Amino acid sequence: MRIATWNVNSIKQRIENLVAWLSERQPDIACLQETKCVDEAFPRAPLEALGYNLAIHGQKTFNGVAILSKYRFDEVILGLPGDNRDDHARFIEAVISTAAGGLRIACLYLPNGNPVNSDKYPFKISWMDRLIKYTYERLKLEEPLVLAGDFNVIPAPEDVYDPPAWIEDALFRPQTREKFRALVNLGLIDAVRATTDTASLYTFWDYQAGAWQKNNGLRIDHLLLSAQAADRLSAAGVDKHVRSWEKPSDHVPVYVDLDIEVQR
DNA sequence: ATGGCCAATATGATTGGA
Numbered sequence: 001m002r003i004a005t006w007n008v009n010s011i012k013q014r015i016e017n018l019v020a021w022l023s024e025r026q027p028d029i030a031c032l033q034e035t036k037c038v039d040e041a042f043p044r045a046p047l048e049a050l051g052y053n054l055a056i057h058g059q060k061t062f063n064g065v066a067i068l069s070k071y072r073f074d075e076v077i078l079g080l081p082g083d084n085r086d087d088h089a090r091f092i093e094a095v096i097s098t099a100a101g102g103l104r105i106a107c108l109y110l111p112n113g114n115p116v117n118s119d120k121y122p123f124k125i126s127w128m129d130r131l132i133k134y135t136y137e138r139l140k141l142e143e144p145l146v147l148a149g150d151f152n153v154i155p156a157p158e159d160v161y162d163p164p165a166w167i168e169d170a171l172f173r174p175q176t177r178e179k180f181r182a183l184v185n186l187g188l189i190d191a192v193r194a195t196t197d198t199a200s201l202y203t204f205w206d207y208q209a210g211a212w213q214k215n216n217g218l219r220i221d222h223l224l225l226s227a228q229a230a231d232r233l234s235a236a237g238v239d240k241h242v243r244s245w246e247k248p249s250d251h252v253p254v255y256v257d258l259d260i261e262v263q264r
Numbered sequence: 265a266t267g268g269c270c271a272a273t274a275t276g277a278t279t280g281g282a
Contacts, residue, residue: 009271010270034271036271036272061279112281162265169265169282208269208270208282210266211265218282
């Protein structure tokens with residue numbers, strides 16, 4: 001079972017690259033963020049042609065998340081609980097039946113939070129608090145759980161090309177990393193970090209200032225696994241080469257392989 | 265963290281992104 005996450009930065013602009021990458025990497029489940037597309041306009045056909053079921057939660061202009069799955073969804077839940085005033089399409093959750101019981105996938109697009117002196121930063125922090133509470137509740141189920149997405153969090157200095165330059169940024173400032181640690185410390189494993197200690201495994205390079213050419217990247221897209229999922233972790237990786245394709249997203253896909261059989 | 269971008273909107277300018 002291969003599970004991947006990719007912030008595509010517009011599903012309409014990225015559909016050709018997405019189809020090419022799905023054909024190449026062959027994920028069973030792919031979590032997408034920043035689809036920037038209302039559900040009625042989502043390009044379903046080319047993805048269904050590859051054999052994927054779709055769970056989508058979009059909105060006009062911004063945000064938008066989706067889960068593609070080769071397996072049938074038992075359940076799909078839209079939105080992160082905890083704030084009725086939050087109308088951003090940033091969270092979608094799906095359950096799939098496996099031989100080991102329910103496999104739960106949460107696809108998330110955590111708020112950026114910049115600039116930090118605006119109301120965007122408290123929104124990010126409260127969103128992280130809600131994610132912590134959600135995860136705390138879900139972990140009680142003691143099932144394989146994967147939190148997959150664009151967390152907009154640089155977990156550690158080795159995950160950014162120039163740590164001092166980023167210390168005040170919403171993605172890296174101490175309070176942000178503290179919240180991320182609180183999340184992970186509930187009992188989650190960072191799949192990429194569990195399989196390698198290589199620095200500079202970036203998942204994002206800004207379109208600006210020649211960031212890609214200079215390898216000025218960030219590691220902000222993550223797959224966090226519950227113990228029941230981590231016990232079955234066999235591999236993790238970052239598809240860096242996708243950033244060099246024509247018309248790239250500024251993020252690249254990240255994936256994990258779990259030894260989980262699915263009931264057809 | 266900026267020299268340099270990209271996407272969405274009815275836009276020829278602004279907002280959001282990271």
